[in-house]
Amino acid sequence: MEEIILISYLNDFIFCPVSIYFHKLYGNLEQTLYQRDYQINGKSAHRTIDEKTYSTSxxxxxxxxxxxxxYGILGKIDVFDISKGILTERKNKITEIYDGYIFQVYAQYYALEEMGYKVNKIRLHSLEDNKTYNIDIPEKNILLKDKFDKLIRDxxxxxxxxFxxxxxxKCEKCIYEPSCDRSLIC
Ligand code: SF4
Structure with a gap:
């Protein structure tokens, strides 16, 4: 049986597959030891969702x-409006739409569709500057869909x-570099 992939690992894998190993290893340690500010801020974007304070509708x-x-992927959705079929993933601040962001919502899209929901629209929302970005659903962007399929296969x-x-x-920017034996920094 194939191992289950967590949605949160898609981004890590694109950056460097080895970082998933460290993500798992340090996952339970005090987050301020291993995470930089932007990652901690990213988590706070999801706090209202984790605490279910966004909506009671x-x-x-x-x-x-x-x-x-x-696809064998497990994770959480951020917000899905059932009546409008709008799936929204909020980030603290979006400065660029990375493929990793898109593929995370694609995984959510496929999971919701398998559950019988109709997803009409996908959006990324940047909280800090209150900007919303519409993302093509996979069937409307075959190039991205193929890239997503390849990523999950890989x-x-x-x-x-x-590896x-x-x-x-990548190693220069990597928070796990000091512990990594695959690092290219001597
Ligand atoms: S130090 Fe380099 S090889 Fe190691 S996890 Fe980071 S990016 Fe990957």
Whole structure:
């Protein structure tokens, strides 16, 4: 059986697959030891959802666990408006729409569709500057859908022992660098 992938690991994998190992390893330690400000701020964007303070409407799903069997991905959705079919993922501040952001909502999209919901629209919302970005649903952007499919395939087939980092710049920016034996920084 394939290992289940967590939605939160999609971004990590795109950055560097080894960082998932450290993410798991340090996951239970005091977060301020290993996370930089922007990551901690990102978590606060989800706090109202985790504490279910966003809405009490029966038409809004918030912070619920979802799973897509087709892709073997498990995680939480941020906000889904059932009546309008709008799926929204809030980030603290969006300065660029990274593929990782899009693929996280794609995983949520597929999970909701498998649960029988109709998702008409996907949006990313930047809290700090109150900006909303519309994202194509996968069926309307075949290029991105193919990239998503490939990413999930790569994640399921990934062999830790075969991985070799080739991009030094990533290691320079990596919070796990001091502990990593694959680092390119000597
Ligand atoms: S230090 Fe480099 S190889 Fe190690 S996890 Fe970070 S980016 Fe990946």
């Amino acid at each position: 029966a038409n809004i799903l918030q912070g619920i666990d979802v799973y897509t069997e087709k 994640m399921h087939e990934f062999k830790f022992e075969n 070799k980092q080739t991009n030094r710049k």
